Amino acid sequence: MNRDMEQELTYWFVFIGNSIVLECDEKGYHVPCSAEPPFQMKEWTPTQELPPIDHIPCMAYSISMPPSDMKGMQTIGLRESWALLPQAFYNAAGKASELLYWDSNTKYCGMCGAPMKRTTAISKQCTNCGKEVWPQVSPAIIVRIHKGDDILLVHAKNFRRSEMYGLVAGFVETGETLEECVKREVYEEVGLEIENIQYFGSQPWPYPCGIMIGFTANYVGGKLRLQEEELSNANWFNRDNLPPIPDKMSIARRLIDDYIAEKRPIKENSTINSTKLQNNENN
Ligand SMILES: [Zn+2]
Structure with missing residues (x-):
């Protein structure tokens, strides 16, 4: 391939509703890369420019119906594409989906x-x-609450898997800080008071235009009380005895995996404490 041809190539992020059109061959799934768009665009089809990937320009557009000739391509849900695409392409697909949503609204x-x-x-x-x-991006918080060596997991009514447990989460309201939102959501959803709210990490959540901001916190008081419109269950779980948890793609799972990987807290009369005591005595 000569250089001029290379420069003409574009990655095409084509959406049909919430699904993306991907090329499928023996090596797996790919975002179509060609000089011309894979499916015809009408004059009025809105296109959306995206930052290039590996110096190759990226464009996104939506079509309303799957074409009669899919040319060896498949429509894949944006969520499902996470497991099929390299991270940079999944991220770009998410951004494309958010921008097309913004454009149409x-x-x-x-x-x-x-x-x-x-x-x-x-x-x-x-x-x-x-x-x-x-x-515009809609921020939402998600929080892992610790009580001793256990964490709080909840089953929300809108979870797609009936047996799955996740973490307390909710949208940030106008005029509140992220920390105030964490405290409010935890109190509203499960009736608990918490402290030591610490930032963990964040993740764009293009369903349709969110960002999830993850925190950890410690339980200080209150008895579990469910907000029944949102939750159908909540309980304390230990890493040795976890229920089904969210897919790897979500920050919820990253927060839970981080807890699983944590070293267990050292019990009372631990070696650290006794070493400290000894040191104090020596001083
Ligand atoms: Zn106006």
Whole structure:
């Protein structure tokens, strides 16, 4: 392949609803890479530019129906694509999905109702009143609560697997800090008080436009009481006796895996304490 041809290539992130169209061959699944889009675009098909991957430009667009000739490609749910694509491509697919969602939800100005016009890849401006909009992200917290050597796991009514347990999570409300949100969600969902809220990590969650922000915290008081609209069960579990837990793709699983990998806390009358005592005595 000569250099000119190489420069013409583009990765095409094509969506049909919440699914992405992937090429499938004996090596696995790939985002289609070609000079021309894999399926015809109409004049009015909105396209979305994405940051390049390995210097190859990336474009995204949506089609409403699967074409009659899928050309050896398959539609795969965005969540399912996590297990099939390299991380950089899954991340780009998530970003593409969020931007297409944003684009389709901001066709008209929220102030005056006039059409919005694209000004950059991630901004639009009203053609009448000049109001500007950018993609918005909805933050949600998720928290691993410790009580002694156990952690709290909950079964939410909206979990897709009926036997699965996860962590307390919820959307950040207007005007609150992330820490206030963690405390409020824990109290609302399970009636517990917590302290020592520590940041753990975060993860874009393009379903449709979220970011999950993970924390750990310690139980201080209260009795388990379920918010019945949201949860059907909650309990303390030990790493030796865990129920089915979320898939590897989620930060919930990263938080639980991190707990599983943690060294067990040293019990009372531990070697550290007795060494400390000895040192004190020596001093
Ligand atoms: Zn306007």
